[in-house]
Amino acid sequence: MTTKQAFKRVIKKxxxxxxxxxxxxxxxxxxxxxxxxxAHKMINKAxxxxxxxxxxxxxxxxxxKMTSKAxSxxxxxxxxxxxxxxxxKMTSKAxxxxxxxxVNxxxxxxx
Numbered sequence: 001m002t003t004k005q006a007f008k009r010v011i012k013k014x015x016x017x018x019x020x021x022x023x024x025x026x027x028x029x030x031x032x033x034x035x036x037x038x039a040h041k042m043i044n045k046a047x048x049x050x051x052x053x054x055x056x057x058x059x060x061x062x063x064x065k066m067t068s069k070a071x072s073x074x075x076x077x078x079x080x081x082x083x084x085x086x087x088x089k090m091t092s093k094a095x096x097x098x099x100x101x102x103v104n105x106x107x108x109x110x111x
């Protein structure tokens with residue numbers, strides 16, 4: 001059973017029920033249906049507005065994506081920085097020498 005077939009059956013049944021109603025009851029049923037349709041139209045309008053905003057955000061995110069050229073350039077810079085940091089690391093010999101000087105300074109100040 002498809003939605004279209006179900007829709008047709010519901011319309012047919014509503015028409016049959018409407019035919020059995022008095023005039024004032026028909027008006028009441030018509031008003032109920034019209035109010036529902038209007039309410040759903042407003043929901044669709046809000047949904048479309050939200051979809052538009054989401055689309056705008058998606059295009060902004062797409063615009064700020066890093067291109068492959070920029071990504072490789074950034075990776076190169078990071079690699080260069082890593083090698084520079086490695087070059088400036090203190091060796092164990094230099095660390096021992098610095099620790100010895102600190103101890104000597106502290107001893108000199110204490111006396």
